[in-house]
Amino acid sequence: MLTSESLKRIDREIAKYPVDQKQSAVMAALAIAQEQQGWLSSEAIEAVANYLGMAPVAAYEVATFYNMYDLKPVGKYKVSVCTNLPCMLSGGVDAGEYLQKKLGIGYNETTADGLITLKEGECMGACGDAPVMIVNNRRMCSWMNPEQIDKLLAELK
């Protein structure tokens, strides 16, 4: 289930914690499993749980609690737009609507070609850069006016 590359990365995370506290690596391990698979299947969650010696349902609790984990398949690119108040005041909601119109999908939907999933995100801690969005949980895009959004979409192929 988990590739040897993923396991190697998980081992590196486990090493951060006291030897009897392997479970501490569960968030990182789930993130790594999600990176490997594009989303978090039940099989992946169970594999992580078994690797860390914790109950599968305990890992499932974690996977369902933190909202950057995707327990359903998403497009090749997941674009999360912050619409929280500070962003909203500087166009976060408008940016989300602009994206929806451009892609022809609503939040929590994926384009027909499977390329892009749109999500409404919560505060990303970058309100000064509003509008902000995150691509695939990794890349933060700042000051996303229409021109910048067009540029980003052209890049996401």
Next chain:
Amino acid sequence: MAILGALNPMLSVGLDGDKAWRLADYVKRGGYSALRRVLEQKIPQSEVINEVKKSVLRGRGGAGFPTGLKWSFMPRSFPGDKYVVCNSDEGEPGTFKDRDILRYNPHSVIEGMAIAGYAMGAARGYNYIHGEIWELYERFEEALDEARAAGFIGSDLLGSGVSFELFAHHGYGAYICGEETALLESIEGKKGQPRFKPPFPASFGLYGKPTTINNTETFASIPYIMNLGGEAYLEAGKPNNGGTKLFSVSGHVNRPGNYEIPLGTPFATLLEMAGGMRGGRKLKACIPGGSSAPVVPAATMMNATMDYDGISKAGSMLGSGAVIVMDETTCMVKALERLSFFYYEESCGQCTPCREGTSWLYKVVHRIENGQGRPGDLDLLESVTTNIMGRTICALGDAASMPVQSFIKHYRDEFAYHIEHKKCLVPVDVQRAGSSFFTATV
């Protein structure tokens, strides 16, 4: 340029250039000299803590608890493991200062934590970094590698015999992990559900061991306090409000961003530094301390000073120093609706008043915003907030309630208008203009 403006800065000095975050650059700015001195001179632990006490550094995460006092709660003679934990899970709407510290000055955090570890006899630390700023989590890991290679963290720091291991732990999308005990649970590999206190982390923290948790900016300030001396640091601010502080200014201003100013600086000065109001429009309201702080109307805000006591006098809280500026294009119902959704969404679901109450609040505000308001709704909202406040395990219940109470208190007419007329007092096109989404240039 990291910090858009500053008055008598400390934290943000010399952060120009791409390499400011690198160890070499930090050392050039005088970095790690405080740690080196503490270790080489074997300054007694109590003296380090005293220096921090003298500085009256107050926790920069939001609660404003005196840092030196917090450190003194750690049982220094405790024989087993002890932990120092940094809270970089910055997710309070409006706050984005720690992100810039991690982006431009991560070694100040590492040095601050190493000094803290020394002072409290903790040999292990974790920095819990907001999952959404992934690039900075990776940068922090790189900074850790640099520091480890240079002997500033690891075993036997600079040959002193003192050890301090430090690691980064990332979040993955849960505001509640900014609550310190939820953060500890999260490091332990569980859901981020706050613990009931007592026991407090100083006696029962990470893995059940004594633990001190401070905010990123708090730790980053430590090297400056050690270099400057506690008293000089205090004097940079105002009595009971030591030092300078980063303020994150967002919303309807021309230059949203972080500004480092001495505590006690007038709000008007900060607003001016941020380029003034966008489009020259009028200030309507300001949330001066992050989304959980009560909203303050323009007139009161323009007379307030930016420090713990000054903002408290204005009827709100300095919190994390997140200043959300709203101009006259803002619909206060819509603004509250978005905040209420946030707290409803981010409630951990553990305790009854918060789990049930935050969703109730949101549903009612949502109805009002969407023309479904009912006559008794405002009284109902106030009643629900009083049933939440002070009855929950952590402060999220209060944080969700205070915006509701303060928005209704100061803008009751606007809410009543919504209920009565099923629409907004501020025309939709006016609201749209405020965001300047289609006109702004970067």
Next chain:
Amino acid sequence: MEIEIDGKIAQVPDGSTIMDAAQQIGAYIPHFCYHKKLSIAANCRMCLVQVEKAPKPLPACATPVTNGMKVFTHSELAVKAQKGVMEFLLINHPLDCPICDQGGECQLQDLAVGYGGSASRFQEDKRVVFHKDVGPLISMQEMARCIHCTRCVRFGQEIAGVMELGMANRNMHSEITTFVGRSVDSELSGNMIDLCPVGALTSRPFRYSARSWELSRRRSISPHDSIGANLTVQVKNNVVMRVLPRDNEDVNECWISDKERFSYEALNSSARLAKPMIRVDGALREVDWNVALDYVSHALKDVISNSGEASLAALASPQSTLEELYLLQKLTHGLGSGNVDFRPRRRDFSSDGKLAGIPWLGLKLSEIKNLDAALVVGSFLRKDHPLFAQRLRQLAKKGGKVSLLSSSGDDSLINLHAQLTVSPADLPLALAAVVKAAAQLKNEAAPAGLDSIDPCATSQAIARSLLDGEQRAVFLGNAAEQHPQAAQLHVLAIELARLTGATCGFIGEAANSVGGHIAKALPTALNAYEMFAQPRKAYILLGVEPELDCYDPQQALAALKEAAVVVMLTPFGDGMAPDYADVLLPITPFTETSGSFVNTEGRIQSFTGVVRPFGDARPGWKVLRVLGNLLALAGFDQNSSEQVRDEMVPAGSPFVAGLDNRISGVPLSLSLMAPAGELQRIADVPIYFADPLARHAPALQKTRDAVAPTARMNAATLARLAVTDGAPVRLRQGNGEAVLTARADETVPAGCVRVAAAHVTTAALGEMFGAINVERA
């Protein structure tokens, strides 16, 4: 610490909470998530109270008492907080009390009367929570009722030792669930139904069958394992509708196992025998009692007069009542036969007559929590004794060193100090190694015969743990008693106890494993094994189904089929009984008779019937008494089961006398070599096949613990046999065989194949721990 609650003073130890203090003085503070046996969650907030000088109301369950604290549980502040919480709990709770199984025994319903409003201010859509299928025992069909107290989650983590339920998601979308579609499989799972304060977790077999207020509550005692859990049996219209635990801190605390909770379904099973039957012209026919009993007495007399007294043998289930066991042995002895026993799964009887007293646990169940270390030898622990294992789990959790030496690598869900898993043949050697290690640590000479044994690190660790601390114990489990060298294990355990200062005892297989000794249901001639190895002409079987309950079912069946007369006293008339029984006498199970069980700590627990007998079934003791009369034997004139009991134990004594595990006159003789080349069988007695009641309970038979046996071997054994996981294999013992599916299981020791006993698919096989032949089928 002194605390004042509503004006009443309580003295409590340091570290107590307000809730502890309130309970001590009988002040009731409303609560949902708090439970005395679970960790503090403080999440429901129902127990908020006012504390002097505190600006906010504080949760009584989590707030430590400080000296001089003043608490007000009914002040305006407190009641306002409690009512506020109640409103929050109710806004998303469905208004389906009229059809909810919890109705009438619902804590939310009860407290809503006192703290809830008469109308709701909540005008929004209520939460929708999808139902979950978690197996045949617990129903999670109406999860919108859940109030998120997490008692069930904490029970799994803390008591059952396995987290099967969790609370997924967050905010108001939090929901209790298993891991994606899994069932709840813990043998203690039913307790979560009791813990659930609302109707979210309900009993699946009981659902919609009765309202709680229609049920009368009767006290009873569990007839299954040797713990003797105290039960409340709930009855409607003379039918047992459900079984719940009855608190007894010294015995079962507030828990029962699922076997104890759900086996009642067997009482109402269609397999119940309603009338006596006798074989006429080769077929069993229903007859009246007087005909049946007359037939039996004549048949027995005929056999004895034709073939002698020794041609009669009687075998009882150790789950029989004390009174039944007593009268059976009296009857058998009265007829001049010494062939009577109540230990059908035993193989080694060489300790008979060598015991100083009655074998028992060696200490009180309530003393387990005070142990510093414990060693369990030869046990499937939680499947043999769910509640005993639970006590060891709690012991390990608070630092007690629990070690396990057995042929089972099953996860005990106990944080074990050390574990050694060896083949049955190696079990005495492994225990001898611990004995030797203990002797070495104490600088004492090891008993003769152990010279060549070199203790491994694990044996040394076990020995060391038993030498540390004040109180330690060695426990011999079911597999140790069933073992072909049971007496050797006994001698070694006693020696280990002597060396280390630990107590030594037997966990005991069944409800009357101690009681059988009190009743003297023991052989003076042929024992439970010999009576089949040397076939008799007549057998009386009391509550046993020999093809499932005997050490060597193949041998038992062969003997029974050849016998002239087989009289079976049983509640059930199905299974293989028609193949060999000549007379079936319907006797009543524990709910329809009075009687006594003596648990493993020697506690005498008498009970009375809770419903009228099914059909024409009669209490076993009465049937035996009448038989005694018909056979004109002396001493069969008791009028009540109490009179029978009083002949064995002094009236009113809570514990039996004469408990003593010492043994003498059994020399140590260890064979140092396992039989070469042969595969050894490891037979577990799966939890829901262990006795006739469990076997006849439909819901239990649908659980994962009741799946049909497989042939489990480790990968090396599989490879040696050229068999793959999932392939069919033919197993042979003696002249019997069975075809089962091979399963890879790395916990099975080398050279062994684990094949469960007590199941119809393995009944044709022979000894539980003998050699077994396995080949591809």
